[in-house]
Amino acid sequence: MFNRPVTALKYVGPRKASCLNKLGILTVGDLLWHFPRRYEDRRQLKELAAAAAGEIITVQVTIRAWEERELRPNLRLFRALIQDRQGTGYALWFNQPYIKRQLRAGSEVILTGKVNYRGYIPELQVNDYEAIGQGDKGLHTGRIVPFYPLTTGISQRWLRLVVYRTLEEMEGGIPELLPPSLCQRYRLLNRYQALKYIHFPPDPGALHQARRRLKYEELLIWELALTLSRWQREAAVRGIAHTPDNELVHRFLAALPFNLTGAQERVLAEILADMEEPRPMARLLQGDVGSGKTVVAAAAMVKSIAGGWQAALMAPTEVLAEQHGQTLQKILAPLEVPVAILTGSTPRPEREAILAGLDTGAVPLVVGTHALIQENVSFKALGLVVIDEQHRFGVGQRAALQAKGQAPDLLVMTATPIPRTLALAVYGDLDVSLLDELPPGRQPVSTHILTEKQRSKAYRLIRREIENGHQAYVICPLIEESDSIAAEAAMAMAKKLQEEIFPQYTVGLVHGRLKAAEKEEVMKAFREGKIAILVATTVVEVGVDVPNATVILIEGAERLGLAQLHQLRGRVGRGAAASYCLLITNSSEAARERLAVLASSQDGFAIAEADLRLRGPGEFFGTRQHGLPEFRLASLPGDGRILEQARQDARMICREKLWQQPEYRDLYLAAREKMSCLQL
Structure with a gap:
């Protein structure tokens, strides 16, 4: 039933189906798994006279009369005189001539909108409406109302109606994917209830339970796919039993x-x-910088x-x-x-x-x-x-x-510290080894957030360190000038530093467009101390080891993620001398607060957790790639506890070969289907 095309549904013709396809909705299953992005609680009805200016309210009123007038070309006002138990006011619509036919004088309606006052008379600019007794089942007002991601040609009202009718049609026909034992253990809603309540929750508690059930199902399928993949790989081939002689x-x-x-x-x-x-090793080695x-x-x-x-x-x-x-x-x-x-x-x-x-x-x-x-x-x-x-x-x-x-x-x-929740999701088919200790003698890097006006302080620090026999990095996100981005580009910066700021020192330049031989020549000169200041893009983010470098200045720091900034900071502090990381930014207060997380911590894992919360898994890694899970409902790290439980259950299912039992069959098939999407 889930695999039926959406054109099999009532109200969905070829034109609407084409619009739904742009949202990734091709089948009935895609429609039911197209979850609301937010909700509005419109259950509490209010009297017009009790509303404050600017307040968004839901009211039950009677339409008494209509008027319309043209305010200017292409802008027509439709105004209804409305009455509730406490008094009268007006409801406003713009450029919706059909509204007079749908809500005729004398009809009882529920309206939701923003209140303003013309003198002492309340006017409601209507966002949503519903005629009482006209068969929309109270989908748009008087309840917790879902709001979906949309595209051109699809309205919230139409999509709510189609989803509601589809759920009505499929009641009793949605197969359960999870075995009864797991549903009972965690007191989960059945699958149909969860889908019904996530679209049309009767109350916040029902919405929470629906989301909990569907997140667990999604994460269990993912973790079971990872576990089965590894189990299958190890069972299929005999690995190399390396010599025990070390x-x-x-x-x-x-x-x-x-x-x-x-x-x-x-x-x-x-x-x-x-x-x-004698089985192939599959292990992730995680460790902070250095x-x-x-x-x-x-x-x-x-x-x-x-x-x-x-x-x-x-x-x-x-x-x-x-x-x-x-x-x-x-x-x-x-x-x-x-x-x-x-x-x-x-x-x-x-x-x-x-x-x-x-x-x-x-x-x-x-x-x-x-x-x-x-x-x-x-x-x-x-x-x-x-x-x-x-x-x-x-x-x-x-x-x-x-x-x-x-x-x-x-x-x-x-070298990117990966929060445990993300490691389980991305590398769930690997065992994890963690290097959580730095070599002795490594000093914390002193990190400072500076504005453009404080640039001279940064240059004074760089000059002092070079005079003391050390070296410095200057990092620019771009190679060429760009009018849209304030950060100076690497080539322009190198020229400026060499000609205007530090003419007495040698300034080198390395970026992604240099040929490999040219890059290596510059890096070799920097390692040997022949270059005092290396201007670079983020090509030096990982692996580059020059213990004599004690200062790194990062331009446009707000444009990089915290984990990436932490990696760049790790280019210094690799020797015994005190080291410094200088973050140049003229961005918003919010951006400065984010950078303050880096300045206040040397713990790469704590920084990575903050980066993951702020930017999400795809941006955490710097680019969205195949193999990085993009869940429909679950999110990381917020749903880490559910993910941990799903991982334990997936391993238990494989260890005890429960997938051979009939009640686990559908879950097993869903995981097998997911396996084909994994990067293994």
């Missing part, structure tokens, strides 16, 4: 010039144990190599891939493990040598960008795939690299 890993760790933190040791133990299991994820990943790659397998690390940008490659080359040098770097800018002769080495196994470890998933890249024995900043990759790219081997282990890393 001698080479211990040699690697012993050669490091520092000791691992307690968090690094704990997480590494989780990963190494996972790799020794928590040491790369070293942990390097140890995992050493374990893979020790057993004769290859390892690959894929990063989203060439700058980050080069950074990772050079870091691994340095820390793996004592083991004499060769590390290749493969990007779109790798020279052809070098590229061909790397490809041959991967094919024969002579290259045990490769770091690269999307170049790693090209068709001509083949591995002799790929045993471990590491993905850095997974959310920056498009559909299927994670799977494409895994497909280069026979069920290799997977380690997904992110």
Whole structure:
């Protein structure tokens, strides 16, 4: 029944169906799951004489007489004399000539609108109306009234009527998706009641129960799809049981010039144990800025190599891939493990040598960008795939690299602290390891919010730090000038700083339009201290490690999310010296309050939670991508408790194989259908 086209419904002809299609409503099911965006409580009737000017009220009145007049071309007033028990007033409509036919003199009506006074006479500018006894079932007034997302050609009154008639028609015909045991455990409304009350709630309590039931159903289907996907993947293939001998890993760790933190040791133990299991590892490694994820990943790659397998690390940008490659080359040098770097800018002769080495196994470890998933890249024995900043990759790219081997282990890393609720929703098919401890000696970064008038203070601080032998970043969101955005662009800023502000120092520039070789040349000069001030776009957001940099100035800070600003702030404070983050903004007080969250906290997870609440999941990640859940009703992090319960129930259903029971069959089929939409 849900899959019937909307044209099968009364009142829906081809023209209306075309309008509904623009809202994503193609079937009866789409219509019933097109939920109201807000509600107005119009249950309390008021007397005209008791209304205050500017108040929106609902009244029950009798139409006594009509008049109409043209106020100006294309603007016609229709005014009705109305009467209730306390007195008389007027009801106003504009450019609605049909209203006189629908609400004839002598008819009883319920009106909702805004009250104004002409002298002592109340006038009601009508928003909605309903004639008593004309069959609209009280959909528009005298109740809690739903308001839907609309498009041209669709009115609230018409859509309410169609949804109401559809619910009437389908009473008793909407199949239950959740098994009775779950409905009873959580005291959930049945599916028909939930749909009826979310569209036409008799009271706020019924609306709350309807939303609770439908959110749980939505989140349970999602979590069950994730859990089934992982269960199916693990059952389908046998993974690599890596060698339990960790001698080479211990040699690697012993050669490091520092000791691992307690968090690094704990997480590494989780990963190494996972790799020794005969099922493919699927693990998310989360850690705040500077928590040491790369070293942990390097140890995992050493374990893979020790057993004769290859390892690959894929990063989203060439700058980050080069950074990772050079870091691994340095820390793996004592083991004499060769590390290749493969990007779109790798020279052809070098590229061909790397490809041959991967094919024969002579290259045990490769770091690269999307170049790693090209068709001509083949591995002799790929045993471990590491993905850095997974959310920056498009559909299927994670799977494409895994497909280069026979069920290799997977380690997904992110330097963006992801709130638990979002991690469950986006990475529910992965186990999670958390680096929640920073290496000793790391100092908090002092963060300050400055206006344009205070720019000179920022420049004085930068000058002081450079004179003390340190370096600075200046971050601009854009590359070119734009009249619509106040923030100065990177190229213009670099020129201004070099020629007018800091002519005695070397100013470098890096942005996304530079060729990879040019970027690396600038970054190398900055790392070596040959550049005092690096002007950059957000290409330096993650991975860039220059311990001597102690100041970062961010232009137009209000245009970036808190999580992204926290990542940028993490470019400094990587050495022992005191460091500073300067946020330049001339935006609203609300924007400054948002930035104050960053200034008052060094906790990436607390900042990420605030960012998620303020901007939502899609914008939290910087771009809306396939694989990021866009729920019809549930929202994160607000519905985190429901999500947690749904995850537990989904795992219980799979663990006990309840999906084989008849009462779980429809739920299982819904989850299977959802699986086809996931990025796995």
